[in-house]
Amino acid sequence: MQTTPADTAHTAPADICSAPPRSHPRPDGEDRYTISEVVAFTGLTAHTLRWYERIGLMPHVDRSHTGQRRYSNRDLDWLDFVTKLRLTGMPVADMVRYAELVREGESTYGERKDLLESTRRDVLTRIxxxxxxxxxxxxxxxxxxxxxxxx
Amino acid sequence: MQTTPADTAHTAPADICSAPPRSHPRPDGEDRYTISEVVAFTGLTAHTLRWYERIGLMPHVDRSHTGQRRYSNRDLDWLDFVTKLRLTGMPVADMVRYAELVREGESTYGERKDLLESTRRDVLTRIxxxxxxxxxxxxxxxxxxxxxxxx
DNA sequence: TATGACCTTGGAGTGCACTCCAAGCAAGCG
DNA sequence: CGCTTGCTTGGAGTGCACTCCAAGGTCATA
Incomplete structure (x- = not known):
């Protein structure tokens, strides 16, 4: 799950890298959102959130003691990024590939960069x-x- | 199949309106392309071309005496335009609606303009x-x- | 005239990205 | 405690835009 212990005041998670300047609904520590809260924040449906998890597009969402999903601020950041990738037209399979690379840790920085650069070219073409x-x-x-x- | 300059004068057709500055493979008069020629010109598949016709996205393609399709320069222009609309993300159903308006004649200029302006806004948003x-x-x-x- | 590439049709199949369902457990409130 | 609303799952269904198929007719060339 977490590739770096880097508990650096949270603001620079290597998993997510270069966090967006987005403000979170609640500060870190109280960020255990239910699925319906995340629906409200992201505009995605609960179906889609569960499906993202099933296909490996989410970095392991935490659960309550009874098994219900509890999303973190980091999860929200990830979903923001995924949503951005989505609207470039990137296939979900490619995003899953990227998520796998993130799970594999820092050794995949190069490949992640390549993937993003290729996406960047696609975006430029599309524009x-x-x-x-x-x-x-x-x-x-x-x-x-x-x-x-x-x- | 060379792209001859072609006398593009060819009366701005009200159906297509404001013809693009595209040069046609053959001049008007000899523009009776087979489906495989159109495949080569447009990059669309023969399947897709037939499907476009079936769903009402083509303005009546001419046929040979034995029933085979013979596409005109005007059809090529239309396909170019459709391809452009396609990559804006416009749903095929909306393009069919536009094609219907074209078939209905000049009285639909206003509605066509509205549709295109709405598409224009979508494109701007997407960019x-x-x-x-x-x-x-x-x-x-x-x-x-x-x-x-x-x- | 024969051969093989090309064209015809309606209808069925594919792949993607969700989207929904049923059955059941969980949480908060009076 | 009961009630309502919310969350869980695997698997099935949906909508879009093609994509392919089988069975047969057509066309150009040798």
């Missing part, structure tokens, strides 16, 4: 495609605007 | 999201880069 499409849309919209007026 | 993700990726990549070196 370029979207820009291109935007130009086409603008042309057509202005056509409809002028024709709609002149007729 | 913003991707930029956001890019920032996260860059932070992580540079983390891996420096940590990968210093350890």
């Amino acid at each position: 370029a495609e979207l820009r291109d499409t935007l130009a086409v849309l603008d042309t057509k919209i202005s056509f409809y605007a002028t024709e709609g007026i002149t007729r | 913003a999201e991707l930029r956001d993700t890019l920032a996260v990726l860059d932070t992580k990549i540079s983390f891996y880069a420096t940590e990968g070196i210093t350890r």
